[in-house]
Amino acid sequence: MISFATRINKGLMLTDRRKRARAVYLSLILVSLIWLGLIFAAPALMAERHSIAAIILYRSFSAICHQIPERSFYFCGFPLGVCSRCTGIYAGFMIGLLLYPVLRRVENENFPTRWWLAAAAVPAAIDFGGGYLGLLTNTFQSRAMSGFFLGAAAAFYIVPGFVSLYESRFTRKRDHAVDLKRQNPKLT
Amino acid sequence: MDNVDSKKPALIGGLIVGLLSVIPLVQIANTCFCLWALVGGAVAAKMLIDRSPLPLTSREGARIGLMAGLIGAMIYFLIESPITIFKMDAVLTSAGSMPFASDQAKELYERIGQNSMLKVLLAFIFVAIGAVFLLGFTVLGGILGVALFEKRKGGQPPPPQYPPQYPPQYPPQYPPQYPPQEG
Numbered sequence: 001m002i003s004f005a006t007r008i009n010k011g012l013m014l015t016d017r018r019k020r021a022r023a024v025y026l027s028l029i030l031v032s033l034i035w036l037g038l039i040f041a042a043p044a045l046m047a048e049r050h051s052i053a054a055i056i057l058y059r060s061f062s063a064i065c066h067q068i069p070e071r072s073f074y075f076c077g078f079p080l081g082v083c084s085r086c087t088g089i090y091a092g093f094m095i096g097l098l099l100y101p102v103l104r105r106v107e108n109e110n111f112p113t114r115w116w117l118a119a120a121a122v123p124a125a126i127d128f129g130g131g132y133l134g135l136l137t138n139t140f141q142s143r144a145m146s147g148f149f150l151g152a153a154a155a156f157y158i159v160p161g162f163v164s165l166y167e168s169r170f171t172r173k174r175d176h177a178v179d180l181k182r183q184n185p186k187l188t
Numbered sequence: 189m190d191n192v193d194s195k196k197p198a199l200i201g202g203l204i205v206g207l208l209s210v211i212p213l214v215q216i217a218n219t220c221f222c223l224w225a226l227v228g229g230a231v232a233a234k235m236l237i238d239r240s241p242l243p244l245t246s247r248e249g250a251r252i253g254l255m256a257g258l259i260g261a262m263i264y265f266l267i268e269s270p271i272t273i274f275k276m277d278a279v280l281t282s283a284g285s286m287p288f289a290s291d292q293a294k295e296l297y298e299r300i301g302q303n304s305m306l307k308v309l310l311a312f313i314f315v316a317i318g319a320v321f322l323l324g325f326t327v328l329g330g331i332l333g334v335a336l337f338e339k340r341k342g343g344q345p346p347p348p349q350y351p352p353q354y355p356p357q358y359p360p361q362y363p364p365q366y367p368p369q370e371g
Contacts, residue, residue: 060318063317109245
């Protein structure tokens with residue numbers, strides 16, 4: 001028979017765990033918003049003639065994207081910081097984050113079955129591989145949409161990863177505090 | 189999970205991320221969604237999965253991705269910084285020749301090209317930001333690597349079953365053998 005105090009303790013612990021998971025989830029949304037904002041900020045800064053800042057952003061994004069202007073969306077008359085496929089991935093990730101609490105509990109640290117991720121990667125793989133090998137001609141829309149599905153699916157694997165990572169830091173600190181208390185009961 | 193050696197997987201993953209991101213031509217793959225960072229993180233996760241007797245969770249995937257990402261980002265920063273400083277003139281020329289570059293931007297590139305301190309500073313900024321991106325994507329690669337490669341289910345294995353130490357006269361007889369009542 002679990003005592004009333006233990007049940008209250010367990011309920012409080014679960015509430016704390018939910019709060020920590022929500023903090024991680026909201027942080028991921030914030031980082032994702034900032035990331036998308038920087039992608040759009042590069043052309044906006046270039047249009048506003050803040051060239052040094054725009055150069056830094058464009059050059060930074062060049063490390064992770066080919067930035068071919070013909071394959072990029074345009075904003076304020078200049079291409080975005082990344083190509084259409086990458087923009088689709090990041091936008092899809094943002095949408096996946098927003099849908100996450102509707103479909104899963106935020107504090108759930110377990111991955112969904114991996115076949116969803118593999119299935120979401122298939123359109124992007126076909127679009128990229130087929131275009132690279134010359135088997136098919138990919139379009140602006142096909143690159144963006146295939147990236148969108150992959151990004152949205154990836155959100156459902158990345159959120160539990162970060163929630164679990166943050167929870168492990170908290171658990172380690174709490175276990176360390178419990179060990180110290182056991183070794184020295186006079187500690188407050 | 190603390191007793192599993194994660195240094196070797198992190199080192200191998202970090203070497204994949206760092207070295208392949210600086211080798212000419214090979215580094216072009218990074219323009220495809222930071223491919224080497226994702227691959228490095230996933231390889232580190234797969235190696236850790238093979239070494240671990242228990243199923244890995246997303247937490248360990250993120251952790252091994254972070255370790256590999258730190259190693260890879262450090263290698264990338266140390267090797268790419270002098271290379272970028274050396275070829276900064278070519279970087280500025282190619283940036284100025286982009287079709288969407290404004291006249292003001294082109295003028296700015298020329299001014300930067302004439303100022304050595306500004307060239308070195310910008311080179312360090314570019315490489316540092318690139319290293320941070322590599323770190324972030326390697327962490328994602330670790331998480332996704334565990335999601336894709338970990339097939340085992342469940343957490344801790346059940347504790348070993350010991351034979352119970354039954355007391356003598358167990359199980360008790362039922363109904364109990366009461367002594368006859370007097371009276």
